[in-house]
Structures are given as C-alpha cells and as structure tokens.
Amino acid sequence: MESLYLTLKVAAMATLAAFHLGILLAYLLAHSSLPGKKFVEAFLTLPMVLPPTVLGYYLVVFLGRNGWVGKWLYENFGISLMFTWQGAVLAAALVSLPLIVKSSCAAFQDVDKTIENAARTLGASEVGIFFRISVPLAWRGILAGTLLAFARAMGEFGATLMIAGNLPGKTQTLSMAVYDAVQAGNDNLAGFLVMVISVVGMSILVLSGILLEKRS
Amino acid sequence: MSIQVRLQKTLRSKKRSFEMNIDFQSDDSFTVLFGPSGTGKSMTLQMIAGLQKPDQGFIAVGDRILFDSSSGINQRPQQRSIGYVFQDFALFPHLSVEKNVAFGLRKKWNPFLHTRDRLRIAKVLVMLEIESVAAARPAELSGGQQQRVALARALVTQPDLLLLDEPFSSLDRPLQEKLRRQLDDIHACFHIPVVMVTHDTCDVRALGKTVVTYHNGRISTIQKKQKLNHKTCETRKLQFYTAHA
Numbered sequence: 064m065e066s067l068y069l070t071l072k073v074a075a076m077a078t079l080a081a082f083h084l085g086i087l088l089a090y091l092l093a094h095s096s097l098p099g100k101k102f103v104e105a106f107l108t109l110p111m112v113l114p115p116t117v118l119g120y121y122l123v124v125f126l127g128r129n130g131w132v133g134k135w136l137y138e139n140f141g142i143s144l145m146f147t148w149q150g151a152v153l154a155a156a157l158v159s160l161p162l163i164v165k166s167s168c169a170a171f172q173d174v175d176k177t178i179e180n181a182a183r184t185l186g187a188s189e190v191g192i193f194f195r196i197s198v199p200l201a202w203r204g205i206l207a208g209t210l211l212a213f214a215r216a217m218g219e220f221g222a223t224l225m226i227a228g229n230l231p232g233k234t235q236t237l238s239m240a241v242y243d244a245v246q247a248g249n250d251n252l253a254g255f256l257v258m259v260i261s262v263v264g265m266s267i268l269v270l271s272g273i274l275l276e277k278r279s
Numbered sequence: 280m281s282i283q284v285r286l287q288k289t290l291r292s293k294k295r296s297f298e299m300n301i302d303f304q305s306d307d308s309f310t311v312l313f314g315p316s317g318t319g320k321s322m323t324l325q326m327i328a329g330l331q332k333p334d335q336g337f338i339a340v341g342d343r344i345l346f347d348s349s350s351g352i353n354q355r356p357q358q359r360s361i362g363y364v365f366q367d368f369a370l371f372p373h374l375s376v377e378k379n380v381a382f383g384l385r386k387k388w389n390p391f392l393h394t395r396d397r398l399r400i401a402k403v404l405v406m407l408e409i410e411s412v413a414a415a416r417p418a419e420l421s422g423g424q425q426q427r428v429a430l431a432r433a434l435v436t437q438p439d440l441l442l443l444d445e446p447f448s449s450l451d452r453p454l455q456e457k458l459r460r461q462l463d464d465i466h467a468c469f470h471i472p473v474v475m476v477t478h479d480t481c482d483v484r485a486l487g488k489t490v491v492t493y494h495n496g497r498i499s500t501i502q503k504k505q506k507l508n509h510k511t512c513e514t515r516k517l518q519f520y521t522a523h524a
Binding site for chain 1: 328329330355356357359361362363365367369370371372373382383432433436
C-alpha cells in the first residue's frame with residue numbers, strides 16, 4: 064500500500080512538472096520555424112526511445128554527488144537527489160515529458176492560425192492569445208497527452224532505479240515492488256500489484272482515446 | 280480619413296515567385312480592392328493589419344503611420360487599431376457570440392467588463408440583429424449570422440479602419456444582396472473607413488467609392504465612382520438569372 068501511495072505521489076508530481084514545461088515547449092515548437100526546430104524536437108523525443116537505464120545513467124552523471132549539476136547543488140544547497148523520491152519524480156518527469164510535448168504540439172498546430180491572427184487584430188497580447196485562444200482550443204490534445212504522461216510516469220522503472228534506487232518505504236514504487244515480489248517468489252503480491260497497474264493503465268488509455276477521438 | 284498604402288513584397292517558393300508592387304491612396308470612406316484571386320489583394324489587407332511584413336513600403340491611416348520601412352516603423356497588429364473581418368470569419372469557436380464580440384474590449388487580466396463596454400456590446404448586437412443568438416456558439420449559426428458576428432466583433436472596438444476580406448463570398452446570392460445593403464447602412468452609422476477585398480462586380484457596383492483594380496500583384500486602374508444604386512446590380516443579376524434559367 065505504501066508503494067501505491069508513493070507511486071501516485073511521484074507520478075502526480077512528475078506529471079505536474081512535465082505538464083507545465085511540456086505545454087510551454089510544445090507551444091514554442093508549434094509556433095517556431097527556426098532551422099534548429101527538428102533538432103530540438105528530436106532531443107525532446109529522445110527519452111521515449113532511449114533505454115530508461117541510459118536515461119538514468121545520464122541523470123546520475125549530471126545529478127550524482129560528483130556529477131556536474133549534482134555537485135553544485137550539494138555544495139551550495141546541501142541537496143542531493145540520489146536515492147530520494149524527489150529523484151524518482153525527476154526521472155518520471157523526464158520520461159513522460161515527450162508524451163505531453165508531442166500531443167500538445169500537434170494540438171497547438173491544429174489551431175487555425177487565422178483565429179490567432181483575429182485575436183491579434185483585436186488587441187490580445189501573445190500571452191493573452193496563449194491563455195484565451197490556443198489553450199482552450201487545444202485542451203483535448205493537452206489533456207490526452209497529460210493522461211498518457213501520468214500512465215507512463217506510474218510505470219517508470221529503469222531510470223528511477225538508477226537514480227532513486229529501490230528502497231522499500233522510501234523510493235520503492237509499484238513497478239519496483241512487483242520486481243521485488245517476483246524475485247522473492249511472492250506470487251500473490253506480484254499478481255495483485257500487476258492487476259492494479261494494468262487496470263489503472265487501461266483506464267487511462269481508454270480515457271485519452273475518447274478525448275482524442277472527440278477532437279477529430 | 281485618408282489611407283496611404285505603398286507596398287513591395289517578393290514571395291519565392293519552388294513552384295512560383297510572386298512579386299507585389301502596390302501603391303494607392305484613398306480619401307474615400309469606402310475603398311474596394313478588386314481583381315481575380317491570387318493577385319495580392321488579401322495580402323494587402325494582411326500587411327495593413329500588420330499580420331504580414333512588406334519588404335519595403337509605407338502604410339498610413341489618417342496621420343498615423345503604421346509602417347514605414349525607411350524609418351523602421353512597424354507597429355504590431357495589436358497597436359494598429361484596425362478591425363479585420365476575415366474571409367472565413369475566424370470566429371472563436373469556443374466562445375459564445377457575446378464573448379466573441381466582447382473579446383477586443385476585455386482588458387488584460389481583468390475578466391470583468393466596464394458597464395460602458397457592456398452597453399456598447401448590447402448595442403452592436405441589436406444593431407446587427409444577432410442579440411437573439413448572443414448565447415450561441417459560432418458553429419450553431421448560419422453563414423449570414425456568423426458574418427455579422429465577425430463584423431460586430433471588429434466594430435465594437437471602434438477601430439480607425441475596417442478591413443473586409445471577401446465578406447460575402449461564402450454566402451448565397453440572395454443573402455449577399457441583403458447583407459450588402461446592411462453593410463452600407465452600418466458603414467453610414469459607424470463612420471469608420473472601410474477597405475474591402477472582392478472579386479465580385481456586384482460588390483464593386485453597390486459599395487465602392489474608390490475602386491482599386493489589381494492585376495498580377497500590381498494595380499491596373501484606380502477609379503473614383505459615383506455610387507450606383509442597388510437596383511442596377513439587382514436588375515443585372517435578375518437578367519443574368521433569367522437568361523440562364
């Protein structure tokens with residue numbers, strides 16, 4: 064039960080972080096025509112195709128006590144993300160970010176540019192257009208992406224294991240608990256956890272499918 | 280109020296290159312840009328509104344300079360105080376008719392409207408006969424109603440200039456005639472100078488005072504016309520229909 068609570072907490076916070084960053088990046092991507100756009104898109108999609116362990120390795124290299132960013136964080140603020148649930152949040156946010164960016168970017172691109180121009184001639188600022196036109200018209204795609212991101216964050220295993228470890232009660236999420244249960248031969252527990260994850264994942268996919276269908 | 284427009288723009292793509300070189304001035308309250316499609320009429324409107332940037336040129340409405348490439352002036356579309364009725368109306372599909380009309384009056388970060396603005400919206404809705412559909416979404420309206428919402432939304436901010444991009448092209452003929460007359464009345468009421476793009480000779484006959492004819496990115500003629508009455512156009516069209524019946 065503890066691992067279920069932790070999983071939900073980590074996934075929720077990771078989704079929240081990825082949501083804000085993802086929408087902003089998606090909007091900028093959808094509205095830019097810079098030559099480096101393809102490169103940025105590829106870079107943001109990378110967490111989806113890299114093995115999670117590779118991603119976890121990058122995180123350790125950057126954020127470990129001896130890592131570039133990690134060392135600075137530890138020396139100046141005494142913060143270390145290694146083997147903490149906050150580290151798990153970071154890992155989960157990173158793997159779920161591409162889902163939000165992809166889905167929101169497509170939704171923003173679907174918004175008629177003439178409608179945004181109409182808002183411009185009526186005096187709306189660029190920020191105003193974002194909040195009053197683009198987001199309300201693209202919300203289905205954004206929400207569908209966010210749900211997928213949440214599902215992905217819940218199931219995150221590899222990168223989380225690398226940075227946060229598998230400490231029962233501290234960083235042990237559901238997917239870790241399944242692994243432990245199977246290793247320990249506790250088939251009943253493993254079966255129960257697998258069912259929980261599957262049901263949640265299935266519900267989220269159905270819901271996001273319905274949302275996307277209504278959009279088109 | 281006079282409008283001065285001098286524009287140069289070259290568009291190049293793999294398939295074709297298009298060069299636009301436009302220079303006209305109009306002191307009349309109703310200017311029609313006339314010509315076949317693809318000659319740069321709509322692009323002229325977009326440049327006047329600041330949605331596209333000319334390579335070189337000068338745009339002034341009255342004594343306000345909106346764009347001047349020689350002195351580097353290029354006002355943002357938000358600053359230009361220009362009402363724009365787009366060809367497909369570009370209404371905000373997620374907002375009610377009333378909120379569409381109110382859009383340009385809402386101030387930053389303030390969800391509430393001034394009482395004066397509320398009155399103004401109510402007045403415009405009545406004037407354009409859309410007060411009965413004020414709560415409806417654009418998708419629920421007929422083409423004619425959508426057009427009037429677009430017009431109301433542009434007029435309510437009291438712009439210095441109103442741009443109309445083929446406002447009647449997506450409507451059927453009998454409705455066009457009625458709306459043309461209505462537009463004429465509204466125009467007389469609001470005293471806002473209009474620049475309208477069209478490829479329909481009926482529009483030119485019914486509304487144009489100064490008619491700028493486009494040909495291939497250039498202006499072929501600028502005519503000042505005495506306004507003809509609607510009958511001429513209607514009779515002509517009647518003849519057209521009976522001849523083809």
